[in-house]
Amino acid sequence: MRPALRRFVAMPLVVAIGLGAVAVLQVRVDRAAERARADIEDRLFLPNERLLTHLTAGLHGVVADLLWLECIQYMGKEFHDQEAKFTWLEHLSRTVTRLDPYFAGAYEYGGTLMAAIGNDDGAIELLRQGMIARPDRFELPLEAAKVYVLNRREQPGAAAAASFYLAYAAQLKGGDENLTRWAYNLQMQHGLTQVGREIWRDMAESGPNEMLRDLGRRKLIEMDLHDIVQALNAAADAFEAEHGRRPADLQELADAGYVRGFPEDPLGGAFFVDSTGRVQSTTLLDVQAVERIRRLRVFIAAFRREQGRWPASLEELADMGYVRSPPRHPNERKRFHYDPNTGELSDAPIAR
Numbered sequence: 110m111r112p113a114l115r116r117f118v119a120m121p122l123v124v125a126i127g128l129g130a131v132a133v134l135q136v137r138v139d140r141a142a143e144r145a146r147a148d149i150e151d152r153l154f155l156p157n158e159r160l161l162t163h164l165t166a167g168l169h170g171v172v173a174d175l176l177w178l179e180c181i182q183y184m185g186k187e188f189h190d191q192e193a194k195f196t197w198l199e200h201l202s203r204t205v206t207r208l209d210p211y212f213a214g215a216y217e218y219g220g221t222l223m224a225a226i227g228n229d230d231g232a233i234e235l236l237r238q239g240m241i242a243r244p245d246r247f248e249l250p251l252e253a254a255k256v257y258v259l260n261r262r263e264q265p266g267a268a269a270a271a272s273f274y275l276a277y278a279a280q281l282k283g284g285d286e287n288l289t290r291w292a293y294n295l296q297m298q299h300g301l302t303q304v305g306r307e308i309w310r311d312m313a314e315s316g317p318n319e320m321l322r323d324l325g326r327r328k329l330i331e332m333d334l335h336d337i338v339q340a341l342n343a344a345a346d347a348f349e350a351e352h353g354r355r356p357a358d359l360q361e362l363a364d365a366g367y368v369r370g371f372p373e374d375p376l377g378g379a380f381f382v383d384s385t386g387r388v389q390s391t392t393l394l395d396v397q398a399v400e401r402i403r404r405l406r407v408f409i410a411a412f413r414r415e416q417g418r419w420p421a422s423l424e425e426l427a428d429m430g431y432v433r434s435p436p437r438h439p440n441e442r443k444r445f446h447y448d449p450n451t452g453e454l455s456d457a458p459i460a461r
Contacts (some may be wrong), residue, residue: 176437199223199231206235210242215247230393233257247281249276251288258295268295284312286324293328330375332389337372341380341388344368355386383441394440396454402445405436411451420453 149348158453202219206212223232239249254274261267268277272292279288289312306329313325331429341359348356355364359371359382370379378392405423408431412420420426423445424435438456446457 156308163338199228202235203262206441213239213243213246217252220252223262229256229260247278271295331393331396335372339387345386345388356382358382397439401439402454405454408432419449421449423447442455
């Protein structure tokens, strides 16, 4: 028989054997799932990935897809079970990703589901393996960041780990501004200023375009302003400890010798003492206002979709449960301006 003819005859046979093996494995997995439903704490039979690869004559990608479908079905059954142990979720997820190391969805959703049932260690390890196998997928470090933010936020080092993964995800997504801002906010909330500086400095020096490089430079300035505000408030605290009250303004703080001068804001803002005696930066307050307006616009749009009209006022957003309390501008010298006819939201100085 000629070699070409042999290949022609052999190919269907290989495929048939492979599909037969897949069918056998599917039956085994189905039976294993049934045994799991009958209290099977360590008795699930599932061949390891090496044996599966050998038996399927190179069709291990197909088997991985079938096992992933089985994993989804298994999760559905467990969600409807009163005990919902999810005993075999990690085992199934790891088997799928070992059979097909490039199956990004199995890493992402397997990690998400494991985190949802409290298996943080398994979720993080699976996602880390995914980052190695699929370094092009920003979703994997993003999911890892969510595990630290949602499940491990009380643990030491969780904020640093989350900000690292967020910055990594932002980089993979072409310097995504929203993810980078999320990382920055975490750093500011938890005092991770050095981590934040490294992230923004890297963007300022090697961002993929000029817009993102400008953003990096601006954020570095904002971090400097944040440090200045902290130093000025430390001086105000010392003033209060000696005089029994907060300074009325920055000039009083300077006259009393607690500061020698006031640095200029390169972004055009100013420093002032608010009504509570805290030193503020108009630039940083404007940044907070922009973030708050962005979030409020989301709630306003949701109100419109669900109620069929714009809210009559920002207070109605709180009354209807869309926000916890009536929104206030972070800068006491400004106010939110809301138009109930158009749903537009902006801010404006308070007339004095």
